[in-house]
Amino acid sequence: MKICTPSVVRWGAWSILLACLGVSAGGCPSRCTCRPEAKEVICSGKHLNSVPEGFSSDAKRLDLSYNKLKTVGRRQFSGLQLLQELDLSDNLISMMEVEAFQGLKNLRTLRIKNNRLKIIPVGVFAGLSSLRFLDLSQNEILVFLDYTFKDMSNLQILEASENDLVFISQRAFFGLTSLVEFNLDRSNLTSIPTEALSQLPNLTRLRMLRIYIPSLPNNAFRRLHKLRSVIISSWPMLDTLGSSSLAGLNLTSLVISNCNLSTVPYAALRHLAYLRFLDLSYNPITVIQGNLLGDLLRLQELHLAGGSLLRIEPGAFRGLSNFRTLNISSNQLTTLEENAFHSVGNLQVLRLDSNPLACDCRLLWVVRRRLRLNFDGFQPTCSTPDAVRLRQFRDFSEKELPRLFTCRPARILDRRPQEARVEEGTNVLFSCKADGDPAPAITWISSHKNVFSPVGRIRVLPNGTLEVRYAQVQDSGAYQCLAGNAAGNDSLTVGLYVKGVPRNRSIPIFSDDTLIIATTMGFLSFLSSVAICFVFMFFWSQSKGQIKHTATIDFVPRSSMGGGGEGGEGGRFTMKLI
Structure with a gap:
């Protein structure tokens, strides 16, 4: 505490108090609250129309939020050289003059959130060489111009969410060599600002929410070698990822949620050998295919909640030896088979809740681990069969599991021999009906081990029937129907023999009648x-x-021999x- 001198006493009791606290008589504007111990000046919510004067020169924090400020003039705060934090949020600021913050060489945090800025002139942030955090969110900014942030070499976090951005110039981020986190939510961008982002060599975390971009092009994030986390969420038009869209990145965390992906983007993901966390939740993805995620060697967590999953194929997570957490809650899955995993012993957290689960032999492996597995507080519940409907996994005793969680092997119903002998060009149908619990899958293969799909000249119909359209001689041979489920398989072999149709070796191009008609029509x-x-x-x-x-x-007529020439009459x- 300072010693009060006679000159100070003349100022009156209030001045004496301020002097004894170490604040000058003009160090606190009349409508503000000052905290000399913390060197703070709080002018928030005071209905101020302009920046007041008389701040103490040793102030370190100034709060001017929730006022009616409209402009920030040139060198507005130049007397506050020790200021470290400035809050101008929730005002009506629509204009900031060049060098508005010049002199604030020690400023670390600047908040200009929720104002009416439409454009930031180049040079506004001149002199902010020590700034670490800048919040420009919830304004009306339309464009970031070249060199807007060029003097902010120590800036680490830039908040630019909730603006009307339609364009980011290629060199807008020039000079932001220390930026590690950039948040760009709700803008009107129609493409990824690839060139602008490439000016951020140390960017580690990138978040982009609520943007209407339909696809992620190849090399969308080039030269961002230190990028570790990308969050892309609420892009309702995003349905395509280029196969090299994530190439060159060393991501450990990737979120692409609330978008319009109908399939897992395997080709784009295969580049991410260091990925540990993947979230594809709330996309209309219907299947996780087998043996296509093996390149993600370090993957530990996969979240695909709230989607349209109908099936997880065998081997879906094969090769993922570090896999620990799977969240597939709120989908349309009826089961999750053990053969989908590289090793179920590694699995620690499993979210299966809010799925129409069929509690049969396929889920027995989950129920038997119900005490060791972490369901994250959401117990899976049986939907079928009726005997166990609405029962949670934790409610089953070990003794009743063999009786309740059962399956009936696949069995082909009609095993009568089927043999077709037809001429070339004939359509042929081979029936294959089977039952079992769960319902068996029907697969048709040829004698050359070709597997037939629902499309093509030879195809499998939805009811399991094999259709051969316009049979050819080379289609002759044996065809095998395989019916299989988790409890067992059954098979049936049929035969097809196609006889070739003789063809004429030559076909006249024109008949005599055709020539007569053509001549007459010409005449x-x-x-x-x-x-x-x-x-x-x-x-x-x-x-x-x-x-x-x-x-x-x-x-002169032609000669009788068809030649003209001399001598003719x-x-x-x-x-x-x-």
Whole structure:
């Protein structure tokens, strides 16, 4: 505490108090609250129309939020050289002059959130070489111009969410060599600002929410070698990821949620050998295919909640030896088979709740681990069969599991021999109906081990029937129907023999009748053309008045052998126009 001098006493009791606390008489504007111990000046919510004067020069924090400030003038705070934090949030600021913050060489945090800024002139942030955190969110900013942030070499976090951004210039982020986190939510961008982002060599975390971009192009994040976390969420139009869109990144965490992906983007993900956390929740993905995630060697967590999952194929997580957490809650899954995993012994957390689970032998492995597995507080519940409907996994005793969680092996119903002997071009159907619990899957294969799909000339119909359309000689052979489920398989073999149809070696291009018709049609066309010419000449001559109506034409006929030439006798005829 300072010693009060006689000169200080003259200022009166209030001045004495301020002096004894170490604050000058003009160190606290009348409508603000000052905390000398913390060197804070609080002017929040005071209905101020302009920045007040009389701040103590040793203030370290100034709060001007929730006022009615409209502009920030040039060198507005130049007297506060020790200021470390400035809050201008929730005002009406629509303009900031060049060098508005010049002199604040020690400023670490600047908040200009929720104002009316539409554009930031180049040079506004001049002098903020020590700034670490800048919040420009909830403004109306339309564009970031080249070199907007060039003097902010120590900036680490930039909040630019909730703006009307339509364009980010290629060198807008020039100079942000220390930026590690950039949040860009709810903008009007129509493409990834790839060139601008490439100016951020130390960027580690990138978040982009609520943007209407339909696809992620190849090399969308090039030169961002230190990027570790990307969050892409609420892009309702995003349905495509280029196969090299994430190439060159060393991500450990990736979120692409609340988008329009209908399949897992395997080709784009295969580049991410260091990925540990993957969230694809709330996408209309229907299946996780087998043996396509093996490149994600370090993957530990996969979240695909709230999607449209109908099936997880065998081997879906094969090769993922570090896999620990799977969240597939709120989907349309009826089961999750043990053969989907590399090793179920590694699994620690499993979210299966809010799925229409069929509690049969396929889920027995989960129920038997119900005491060791962490369901994250959400117990899976049986939907079928009726005997266990609505029962939670923790409610089952070990003794009743063999009786309740059962399956009935697949069995082909009609095993009568099927053999078709047909001519080439005939359509053939082979039936294969089977039952079992769960319902068996039907697969048809040829004698050459080709597996048939629901499309093609030879295809499998939804009811399991094999259809051979326009049978060819090379289709002859044996075909095997395989019916299988988790409890067992059954098979049936059928035969097809196709006889070739003889074909004529030569086919005439034109018949005699065709030639006569073609000649006649050509002659009639010629006469029609001549007639039209004469009609045209008649009407033309009538319009010209008095003209000659006769013409004499000399001609030399061709010889009888078809040749012309000298020695031939000439002829003459007279043509008269009627």
